[in-house]
Amino acid sequence: MTTGVAGIGKTLLTHKFTLDWAEGKANQDIDFAFLLTFRELNLLKGKEFSLLELLHQFSVETKESGIYRYDHDQVVFILDGLDECRLPLDFQNNPIWTDVTEPTSVDVLLTNIIRGVLLPSARIWITTRPAAANQIPAECVDMVTEVRGFTDPQKEEYFRKKFREGTMASTIISHVKKSRSLHIMCHIPVFCWITATVLVDFFKTSQRGEEVPKTVTQMYSHFLRVQSIQGDRKYRERAETDPLWSSESREIIVSLGKLAFNQLEKGQLIFYEADLAECDIDIRAASVYSGVFTQIFKEECGLHQDRMFCFVHLSIQEFLAALYVFLSYINTGVNLLSEEHPTSREAELLPSTRVLWTRPYRVRTDTWTCSSASSWASL
The missing domain is CATH 3.40.50.300 (P-loop containing nucleotide triphosphate hydrolases)
Incomplete structure (x- = not known):
């Protein structure tokens, strides 16, 4: 095992x-x-x-x-x-x-x-x-x-292989090292990819005086923003200079947040047609979501072309679930996390949803030799 x-x-x-x-x-x-x-x-x-x-x-x-x-x-x-x-x-x-x-x-x-x-x-x-x-x-x-992920040298190797242009790689590595929570989380290869996506966009498009994301929550918030704006530009012909999200993207994010939260409560990470229906999402809409938010939500074909969906990474599902809980409380005053006590199965997943809003992850930073920064950087 x-x-x-x-x-x-x-x-x-x-x-x-x-x-x-x-x-x-x-x-x-x-x-x-x-x-x-x-x-x-x-x-x-x-x-x-x-x-x-x-x-x-x-x-x-x-x-x-x-x-x-x-x-x-x-x-x-x-x-x-x-x-x-x-x-x-x-x-x-x-x-x-x-x-x-x-x-x-x-x-x-x-x-x-x-x-x-x-x-x-x-x-x-x-x-x-x-x-x-x-x-x-x-x-x-x-x-x-x-598998314990990247060592500190492998984290740097990932970014240097991801960006052949040395200045960008050095800038990102320097910023990650300044934030303890980001540096710790980068032992997870997928988080290195999210970090690279966010910081490249930030350093290329940010306005003077805008704060560089330096917490886990800021990183995921910016990642969501980047993907939403890119989707709007690609599918809704919004101007390259328009920094705002469209109302359509906001509605999709809320729908995905509801799906993320409801399925985390059940301990489910893969969603089939019946799971989508519980959150008032049909197969066609889910396919649209996966097409617009390709780096957040994806569709896969299983045996005999049966369709299934999942978030690109568990932490993205957790963040969207936390965002949905937050928006529900702001808009309705209802704290979804206090509605009922989670079962033992749910309890394995829900605490990390709350963690995103309170403190950095506590993770181990050593590695198993089968993790390869070179393999991940090519993705």
Whole structure:
């Protein structure tokens, strides 16, 4: 099991692993590597497959090649994003399942793969945020690794590789070092990207005397502003010099904030059509949002072109949720956070929503060697 906070590089690590294997650069003792994401497995909830049929859903090549047995092959299952799982994963009550050709629920297949009962020769690699790791029984995990993000030298390496023009990179690095909260948060690669986006825009467009963002809240506020204005210019033909947000962008931000808050309360990071409907957002509107706010909200196609949506990063979802709570209180006097006590599942997510408004994150700044500033800077 590999753990790490959102945006730290867990999924990128699995992609690097499978790419190196596919290109013959590493791990050549493996015959088959199946990368199964929980956000796609969620789409199969309530359906029944045999293990072979499930693998054919994800890998057309194995189906076309006529491979129906893996008993004598070295197989690796990579289960990415346990924290996004909406399947029960009922290890206590699910039946033992050993036949790879007999259909059953996806939940039963997964629990038996992880138990080592179904295709026992296979190796399993699970990635997750720490809060969801306890969904897997301890006896099913032989090794735990943690991705801890960039070291201080890697933070600088990221910005220098991101900007070939040395002056801009040096200016950004200097500013980040002056703010303890920003410097700490930059151990997360995604936050480095947000910081780069915001500061480049600021140093190119800011008016004299305007304060450079130096807190986490200011950074996300400016990021939201940058993305809103860019969307207005691209899709609504607003003037390049117009610094104001359009009313349409404001309405979208409020809708996304409501979605972010409601789904955080449920502990959900991936949204399907039913989740959007609960917040009065239809599929068409969600697609428009993802097109206008491409760096905030994105649409993905899962199995059989099923559509799902998510925020680019958990911290963006948290910020929008916090913004929605703030606006609700200002406009109606209702404190949404005091309406009811969160469940234990919600409590894993909601405290960090409040943190954005009160104090900097407290995070660890050491690193695991698999994090690569060069790989992230190219994104």
